[in-house]
Amino acid sequence: MFCFQCEQTAGCSGCKGNRGVCGKQDTTAKLQDELTGALIGLAHAVGEDKAEPETDRLMMEGLFATLTNVNFDDESLKKQIASVHQEKEKYVPGCNSCQEPCGRTSDYPMEMLWKDQEDIRSLKSLLLFGLRGTAAYAYHAMVLGYTDEQINAFFYKGMAAIGEDRDMDNLLPLVMEAGAVNFRCMELLDRANTETYGIPAPAKVEMKVEKGPFIVISGHDLRDLKLLLEQTEGKGVNIYTHGEMLPAHAYPELRKYAHLKGNFGTAWQNQQKEFAGLPAPVLFTTNCIMPPKDSYRDRVFTTGVVSYPGMVHIGEDRDFTPVIEKAAALGGFTEEKTFTGINGGSTLTTGFGHDTILSAAGQVVEAVKAGQISHFFLVGGCDGARTGRNYYTEFVQKAPKDSIILTLACGKYRFNDLDLGEIGGLPRLMDMGQCNDAFGAIKVAVALAEAFHCSVNELPLTLVLSWYEQKAVSILLTLLHLGIKNIYLGPTLPAFVSENVLNYLVENFQISPVSTPEEDLKKILG
Ligand code: SF4
Known part of the structure; x- marks a missing residue:
């Protein structure tokens, strides 16, 4: 097996052998590769056509099933592979029994990707893992009856590209497009959740x-x-x-x-x-x-x-x-x-969605102008088992007392039982929701930038993110697509980002790996 899609990958380079760090067996990893290869074949079969809703569903479920810690079940993966093959027949009937196969719609052998030149492998992996994350969000919206043709069409475009010879110049814009599509998808899911279950309130x-x-x-x-x-x-x-x-x-x-x-x-x-x-x-x-x-x-x-x-x-x-x-x-x-959280607190607060925070926008702007709020930090992302993730607890504890901490996703469990007090009637710690609610955080940042007549990058706002699995990859691509700079990312950098791709991200987006809370705070606030 070879798998390097998550933050806990073995030796920060890749899980190999019989079993991954997450417990995934090599048989399962190989079937997940087979499923991914079959989806690439399906993407080529669909081509530029509009796929049927059933095909879209299979594409989303297939990508979602390969996310870290989702499906460990070989039998269900085999069924998914068979369904994808059957679906492909609708678009290219008789292709399987062709006497002179061209291979265009065949299952893509994923070893070719894992053994590709490292920059190509890196960009294709960013695209694939980003698509997996977006598929999970699109699936949640779909089960509530919300779908979007542009999002669905990009699954085929992106997957087809992974199975083709592409150079870096060709892949980079596609990776950015994946970020744009994921933004659209998070917006769709936000609408699906709020129109179905109402506007979140604290x-x-x-x-x-x-x-x-x-x-x-x-x-x-x-x-x-x-x-x-x-x-x-x-x-x-x-x-x-x-x-x-x-x-x-x-x-x-x-x-x-x-x-x-x-x-x-x-x-x-x-x-x-x-x-x-x-x-x-x-x-x-x-x-x-x-x-x-x-x-x-x-x-x-x-x-x-x-x-x-x-x-x-x-x-x-x-x-x-x-x-x-x-x-x-x-x-x-x-x-x-x-029971208690990891810091001993037993009450948590949540529900500070974009509507709630933006309804207090006037109060926030006044508090900034009055010097009561010095900085905003978005400290969020996914949590994980690796030691060193207490960085995020310490960062929040050491952040200036006149700063606001916005958070989302499960990384917040590192500090969401802490009582950080209030500033100007606003809680210092505001939980905006699940990882997909990064959409809300972006909305808040854009509204603040408008209120202060500046760009998001000029705001006293810093994103300090923890990543673990592929939804975090899709959100990171969205932030890059939006041109958001100076992101602090940890606890380690993705193994699938090659040196050249990392240099590109650092030069163009000033992404920094996290160091220590003290050093990073000094850099940010200095
Ligand atoms: Fe390893 Fe992560 Fe892949 Fe599991 S999902 S096999 S831990 S890289």
């Missing part, structure tokens, strides 16, 4: 679990949560969010359910410890599932594109009866339990 979320049966739901898919809330209403089973599902508490159409009680646990990488012996089932709706330990493997359920061998998968009908029955059988805690 919410205090307790890390307390009441006695009695309960279910923990993890991941990003708000529709799965909504359906679970409907199916558990009045049944005496409480629901607790986990990881990236925390911002769900901010949406009016979700928070109206009295049995959506609070949040259990912290970021995804702590699940094996936090779920040990949990007297409740856990439902994974998206990434990030880790190989379950024996102490809780009988209570793990998956749905959507998530799959793990031996775990019960809830299918398309989203009938959560097995999860609800498991919750009743396990019975939950016998008395109320209070």
